[in-house]
Amino acid sequence: MGTDSHTILKSVFGYDTFRGHQEEIINHVNDGGNAFVLMPTGGGKSLCYQIPALCRKGVAIIVSPLIALMQNQVSALEQAGVRAAFLNSTCTPDEVRTVEDRLRNRDLDLLYLAPERLVSYDLDVMVQGCPIALFAIDEAHCVSQWGFDFRPSYRNLCVLRERYPDVPFLALTATADTRTRLDIIEQFSLRSDNDRIFISGFDRPNIKYSIAPKNSPRNQLLDFIHDNHASDAGIVYCMSRNKVETTAKFLSNNGFEALPYHAGMETEDRARNQDRFLKEDGIIIVATIAFGMGIDKPDVRFVFHMDLPKSIEAYYQETGRAGRDGLPANASLVYDSEDLVRLRYFVTSSNAPLEQQQVELERLNSLVQLCESIECRRKIVLDYFGDTIDDCGNCDNCIDAPELTDGLILAQKVMSCIHRVQQKFATGHIIDILMGKYTKLVCQWQHEELPTFGVGKDYSALQWKSVIRQLIGEELLHVDPENYNQLSLGKDSGAVLKGTRKVLLRKDRLKPEKKAKSTSSKSKGKSNSKTKALLEELSDPQREIFEQLRAKRAALAAEQDVPAYFVFSDKTLVDMAMRMPRTMAEMNDVSGVGTAKLKRYGTVFLGVLSGGEGGDEDASRYVSVESETEPQETNASSKPEPNRRGKRWSDEEDTELLEHIIADMSLSEIGDLHGRTMGGVATRIPKLCKEKYNHTLYRDDLSELIADGGLGAFIRSLEEDANSH
16 A cells, blocks of 8 residues: 555554554564564554555565464455455465465455465465565464464474565564563564564453352353353353363353354364354354464453463463453453363373473463462463553452461361371362261271361361362372372471461352253343443433444344454444444544445445434344334324434333334334334333333343234233232
């Protein structure tokens, strides 16, 4: 494009201002400089190479190991009018030839490549003399052996610095501790005077962190989603493929739209589930860590870990897939000592060099400390990456900090018991002895005769499990996974038994196990948290408009088979509803509306905003025009009200609205009588149900009632119930 970065920011991406270091990075690259960029997920890394790619002459080569990211970003760029393409293992020979022809004809601004594909090509031959605008290496931590996702193919990219010394070179990542950062800089030779290091803050203030010990983890997951995210998109991470399948089935059986994703699935099934997650609202994906890398879905409202990740880096990156739109999101993790034992075993039984094993164990221990700490979660995570903040006030420990107690006597009881059974039994048996239970195994080994039998009757099994978990975390106890998880004493256990070493334990927030809620529909939980957060900024009339805009966006996205946020983000629709633009020039001022999208969608959305035809067709996600009954002939003396769109509903209108619904009038008829759009009518109905009948009517239920022609009968039943009390 060859124009300045501010113009491109507004005309292509629809934003008025840069964030953080973006402008400084872009200017440096435009001037021919190289850079290492460390920026949190959702911080706008992609603009740091996309805008220079459009400012500079030639094609930008973007290297990514993530097929999903390539496809996602190329589709989003094409929506914005940018010439972009990708080459990876999913491309057919014909598709490869098409991309090569576009390169030869200089019809590309950005080309995304997998690292293996780039190394296998003769790049000079491939670009056919087209200048290379820049190289951008995304997920740059993959080049480091100290990174949590080391990929040997990334090491081969280092030759690009030698072969193309005059081409700007960017290495970008969202997750790297100090050791990994230094290794990335060293591997890519980013130490000259023309090279700069940009490190943005790691804080994601919109994400609320919470961590809890496992106590019926499936029910913990169900309660979490039911109480906080009943209609939201989310990701649930599990350690094993089998657990992915069983957890997805469990959620589905409890009324949620949950899909599995793991490497053992058929490629087509995996791709289909990912596609649904990206394009549909309210899908929960249950996955191994194979899912999420490169997924740029902005409205993921929660990430839930059913098992312990392997490091704070992994935890930070995986939780960072929530709330990329900047709106409130939750990151919840449940864990137990079995997770820790399993992960430690994976490390020590691997073929990695001892030094690498030690680094991985240190990282795992840092995560355990995060889990067991009573301090601010966010503060600990950011401190790990070198950031310093005050307590956030928005994590579980800040909101309700657990107590830290002297655990010396408890630890001595556990260790004494383990010692007396010759370190040959697992956690459950030790707890049975401490609690004085005459189990078959206890009696078989005559352990009821031990001095430690019954010394812990005043504690529950959950409390003892918490004590043992924390002692394992501090390596005061060891677990042998190859010998039935037998417990043994750690190196400092002698000092504990002698009373010369302090032991501090946290008192877990232990809740009794609850049976899974029987849920016929996910709509029986709380309302969509994303919508709630957005709508708090809007008045009631603006909320009606917002719902109509979302419905139109959903229809357009479905027509093009793209995710809804590719058309416009929720934030952009909120800005539209607040500004109420009436002209194309005013629409261009809305945040997130660039030149290409203005040209493609401007007229359609102005139609919605003006209450014209564009606003009635698919006017609300609640309403399907096809499901409407044929309009009945209205009384000739009934004159339609003047257009009251955007105005508050009066008490008289509310009463008439309910009367019309009870009379089985269609929403289009009711809208005509009230001077409202169908979307406005549909939005008002749930509010009235709550205000008049104290009944929560959810979106999916309303859609079904309209489609089945049963809305009138439903309101009549509510009216009868109200009159009978």
